[in-house]
Amino acid sequence: MTQHSTGSSITFDRATKTYPGAATPALDALDLEVAAGELVCLVGPSGGGKTTALQLVNRLVDLTSGDIRIGDRSITDQSAIELRRTIGYAIQQSGLFPHYTVADNIATVPAILGWDKKRIRTRTAELLELVGLSPVETWLPRYPAQLSGGQQQRVGIARALAADPPVMLMDEPFGALDPITRVAVQDEFLAIHRAVGKTTLFVTHDIDEAIKMADRIAILKPGGKLAQFGAPAEVLSNPADDFVAEFLGAERGLKRLALTTVGEIVTAGTTSPEGAGADASITTAGWPDVEATMTLREALSVVSAARAEGAIVHAGGSRLGEVSLHDLIAPPAAGEDREGVRA
């Protein structure tokens, strides 16, 4: 990989946008600091100004007042065109050019920046590998119409990463994908994000997606006001106000369980593999098997479906231990009550 730049911070400094003819601002004095390398999800109902906030960064929309800085440089210090070439941009429906092949789509910004052909070719192949489209020779000459929705979105991400921008803006990039493809592409993007460390601002209307993807979540409410900004667990545990609580939904307790994997609480020592002795095997009889990579929420669903009192945890084919129903619903890793640990 030739990923060198890690990322730059993005700072919203009382960023305000009022569209012409509108009585109230679409985004009202947003203060937000996205740390270098962080993935922040902007969520909220329509009219919350989340897409406006995103498009202010690459100046598809102009600020009414306030400022936005990338690193320590204001976005208004350079021309909008130059600025955009240093920002990766991926959108819903991928926005791929239907008349360009996969290779040409990914090469769009490098070609504009005047990279030589050899460098572009190397970079394109490298990116296709990164987003999981290999062997690359199969994919390079294809047109977007020849790809599935998930493949198009992967190419869209590769294109956004092409010129190695320090900052990525993603506007509901997975919004149009079917649930199964969506989960797969989310997982891949998380892996890519960990690998390349781009500062990412990610707009979604799907709170579950935000909980899964984000280091921190910024919840915007109608009128373009920031309702809460914090880590997913924090937001789910302590909603700042009624709006946030309502937005997170009645299932927010369950959503919080999606932040922890079964493997984490097993290895945390809440249950011990040695505990599976002669008498323990009686109590675990009929318990379903779960993978260590499953979230507590998923495992709970499996346990509930089996009408059991717990589950047996496996990792890579070998038995890791058990988790009881109580461990699942009140995990010490994500919860407060520590007395729940089995005696």
Next chain:
Amino acid sequence: MSDFAPPGDPAIPDYGQASDCVINNGAFCTDWFISQWSTVFWPPLLSHIIMVAIAVSIGFVIAFCAGLLAYRKKWLAGPIGMAATFLYTLPPLALFQLLVPFTGLSLLTVEIALVCFTLVIIFQAVLVGLSGVPDDVRRAATGMGLDRNQLLFKVELPLALPSIISGVRIATVLTVSITTIAAFVVDDGLGSPIIKAVSSPFNTQFVGAGALAVLLAFALDGLLVLLGRVLTPWTKARS
């Protein structure tokens, strides 16, 4: 029989061999068509092609520029569209009549009229093609830092090509047809043998020239379809 007319000398001049088909003025005499190709059919066909090519080329340039202008300045789309539609609704013969006092019985008169009829079709095709570029594609292109010209030449125009080419196809076929009427102004094009044969009347000549006009329309249309395939390979690409 008088001495002045020796036996063997025909009283009626011999105009040469004519087939039964020609003598009976059959619907279409292939032998006559072939023997008269180089004098009766080929020269008008060639001048027909030239007149169509000039009209469509000039019409394309004007309508293309007007289309771009209307796309950039939306308020111009209405007035330009209305002017072009007005020109299109004029009866061709009336338009020739209108122009003759100014430009005479000339090729110029013919071309001005022909160009007028191509404008609205190509103009609309350009405008529809450009407006049909998906918003997400335009937004992605802008967001990635393409400037206005790059957006137009790298993204918008290529994506408008299928629409533009179908507009040019319709305009071309229409112009092939209208150009036959140009024979009322200049003694050129396939309309010329048709008009003469209709008044004689001699079937093979107007059937032959008429058929050539139809075939020419098909041929030019086919060429433009091929051109479209070459220029827009992505439209045929399916997994």
